[in-house]
Amino acid sequence: MIKVVNQNTMTNNLPFLDPQETIESDYSAFLSALKETAFSGDINLSYGSRLAVSTDNSIYQQLPQALLLPKSVEDLSLIGQTAAQFPAVRFSARGGGTGTNGQSLTPGLIVDLSRYMNKVLEVNADEQWVRVQAGLVKDQLNDVLRPLGYFFAPDLSTSNRATIGGMISTDASGQGSLVYGKTSDHVLGLTSVLVDGTILTTQPMSMDDAKSLAQQPSVLGKIAAQLLATCIGKREQILAKFPRMNRFLTGYDLEHALNDEMTQLDISRVITGSEGSLVFVAEAKLNITPIAKHKALVNIKYDSFESALRHAPSMVAAKATSVETVDSNILNLAKQDIIWHSVKDLITDVPHKDVLGLNMVEYNSNDQADIESKIDELCARLDQNIKLSQSGVIGYQLTYDTTEINKIYGMRKKSVGLLGKTKGEKKPLAFVEDTGVPPENLADFIMEFRALLDARGLRYGMFGHVDAGVLHVRPALDMCDPRQEAMIPEISDAVVALVAKYGGLMWGEHGKGYRSEYSPTFFGDELYAELCKIKSAFDPLNKMNPGKICTPFESDESLVKVSAAKRGGFDRQIPVAVRNAFEPAMSCNGNGLCFNYDVTSPMCPSFKITGDRRHSPKGRAGIIREWLRLLSKQNIDVATLEKSGKSSAWFTKLSNSLSKQQKSDFSHEVLEVMDGCLACKACSNQCPVSVDVPGFRARFLNLYYRRYSRPLKDYLVGNIESMAPLMAKLPKVVNFFLRQNWVNNSIRKSVGYVDTPHLSVPTLQQRLPKAIQQFDLKQLQNLTKEQGLKKVCIVQDPFTSYYEAGVVEALAQLIIKLGYEPVLLPFMPNGKPQHVKGFLDKFASTANTAAELLNEIQALAIPLVGIDPSMVLCYRDEYIKTLGEDRGDFNVLLVHEWLLKLDLPTKVTTPQQHYALFGHCSEKTALPASESQWQSVFAKFGLTLTPVAVGCCGMAGTFGHEESHLSQSKGLFELSWREQIAQYTPEQIVATGYSCRSQVARLAEFKPKHPLQVLLNTLE
Ligand SMILES: Cc1cc2nc3c(=O)[nH]c(=O)nc-3n(C[C@H](O)[C@H](O)[C@H](O)COP(=O)(O)OP(=O)(O)OC[C@H]3O[C@@H](n4cnc5c(N)ncnc54)[C@H](O)[C@@H]3O)c2cc1C
């Protein structure tokens, strides 16, 4: 693992952490040999890169030797060919890393196809197929197919980050599987690479061809021979053993490798569901399905989860396309999450009743009349149920709107992640999370499953695909407690016995991974031996994801076990107090939602632009946990370190910094990963467990720079709020210098800062009448209540006040036009830039000062209004986290929040004017209603406003001004904003963020307005 050298002599400063190069010699030799070939992919050896792929969504943690990122089939082949000389070198392919049972974890080499091998290669709509690379994310494929009227049908909750390769290897499926099938039902052919580098192209072949292939002495010949021997020779046992269920048990699909008539052999079918234990899947030819023209979703509400379960089969019998169920635990968690905002009107409460279970029943058809008659029939039955209090039905809601249907499924897909939000040390865990039983047995099975968990005093949430008999259950355990960890094998054994009793599978959906130890029990000795023979034919030396599914025939190799090393074993090395203090990093459960590829989603810009999983919330949480663990091993208490406030002398810092090249301190790796974060806070609100990276990032920077020298740009950013007012005293002079190339060049070279913005001329002081500027607290305190009600205090921020004074002026005028009297609060630093750069002591003091004044005004009941979302939201988040109760209860409103409180007269503007809202990502994620609220404000003014779905603009405060981030900043703008902006005229575009407006001005050469400026124009 990692050797920590205790060179630290100052216990009150950050120690030196020395990760020792631990790549085993065979692997080092292999990697050196690989570098000598034409391999064009990346080879990542850094400890941080290895850590980033040492976990998935499971309870396990396993550090690999290195990470290989191939770019082509040829690269995969070179990996195999080179490895032929290194028998000890082993691999695991990896896609999105969303496995729930450690499927892709390995002590060997991770081969990640998701970074580069993620293209759609060919679409043939006429013949209804597509050819793709294995690292392509499933929703990305559907984005390409949607305009053509098709989709790749197997649906899984992780569709926005799971890859086609991962889906093939786990035979993924999900909602609608009764109609749409599993991945294996849609694979027409595969291009794979065998462990020796042989490229294998597979598709169904006639029995004659299969038999003649089986005569050949090649590897492929051996594979065909073994498959024929097993699949034909053991046909009877196979048909008797494999459950007659809609779901397949991962392992090798011996039944469907032959068609029903036994006239064809399909090797692809055996590879599908093999969890990377046979080949690297490089490319796939997939069947695509026409999108049904009409859809309807009925959300049926029940008085209990059991009622929902028992009622589901009747809907399946009535030919519903799918039936999904969630229990009240999940519903309650969803209600507390940002996602509820999108579905709250679609799943409303039932008056005087508790909704304790929900069935989401979907009907699809190409015929409107057909779907309507089915829905009418169902609704009539439901009305009857409600009237007669039957089947526990207490209400239902119907929608035919595809967008609304997608929103409901979005909530359902987020459910597993939401379970992680459960308060306390015990967190819901995946290890028996996807049991499958014949649907008719499901309700009884679940009652017994619940009894099993209740008997152990465990809490859990349940939801699932009731139509397919698959149930998702995650019992809550504290994996930092070894006694609770010991319950994992015990509960697993009990569940294995229970599913067997009900004729089902422990792995109804997610595959086996570390549960492979149960393979022999499930398959039985005879068929298990056949699996081993097939493994031997493909991978005789057990180099492909060893220990998963089965081992080569008659080898000494062993299967992986549920008792394997877990993440909890690492986490518990961190003292409880530190774990609590860094709760956001500890609570990341690896579900991978932050790997979202969608460029219109704010989560997570740094991952989107780098494609590097270290630069994601999950990667950052993982690296911080390891940093805390290594510190704990040196008996360093981070909380004490933070409190001590001690820092090395400047010359010691300088010397430490100068020796960076010679001594590799693990903290440098952590810094690199934190440095790429834009502090946009999308993770804080969009991650199902609210992993707040900017929070722990600031704490890390605070400690890191007690040992090392800070770059100059940090001081510039950290002090921007004190410098801006000074510079604004002579704005023309400052701007004159900023227009000189030599000045810009020297700022870039010395500070690393680019495109420094110009100060506003005329300044805010010159723009606003003196009366508005003269702030007098005493005078405000002496106002009568009526006089006070007329006032509105403008809370300044450095960006709008000094760089966009026109916006502040417009706010003052808008306030006047609406019949109120603006009061400009004196400029006082907010502290956000200090927080971003980790000057935490300074931030605390800034926040204290600002909170004092803001609380005094709050006491007068005069509304406080601020313009810039990221600054205003800092008062609501970082201030609370830093000041605790001392923050007081002041509330700075954003402009739209204030406007919504007013009784605005409805205005009709002719001709109707249309605007496009580009919301700030911190605002959209922290205040999910903000866009619709702006819309309703605009509607009052007789204007229409369309929120535009965009991700991060790439500026994020000062991030985009830092030279080291410039290309990423520009890249993000191109990725998410450029095309959307081009859809509108500059006059139509409004943006709420100062950063966003500046970025558009810099890269699209026009400055969008703040929405309040449009409102003012309308009034004028
Ligand atoms: C919150 C959550 C919800 C989930 N919901 C569902 C669901 O609804 N339905 C469902 O089926 N699953 C679900 N899963 C499980 C998981 O998302 C699926 O198994 C998915 O198919 C894995 O895809 P991936 O790209 O993340 O693969 P990874 O996790 O990276 O790998 C999974 C397995 O596939 C192998 N593999 C990956 N790529 C290749 C390749 N190119 N060649 C050979 N082997 C490869 C790996 O070695 C590993 O054994 C869920 C997981 C989570 C965390």
Ligand code: SF4
């Ligand atoms: S950071 Fe959040 S979204 Fe990302 S893997 Fe962790 S828990 Fe999931």
Ligand code: SF4
């Ligand atoms: S703050 Fe933004 S960039 Fe940083 S990890 Fe979170 S989502 Fe990613």
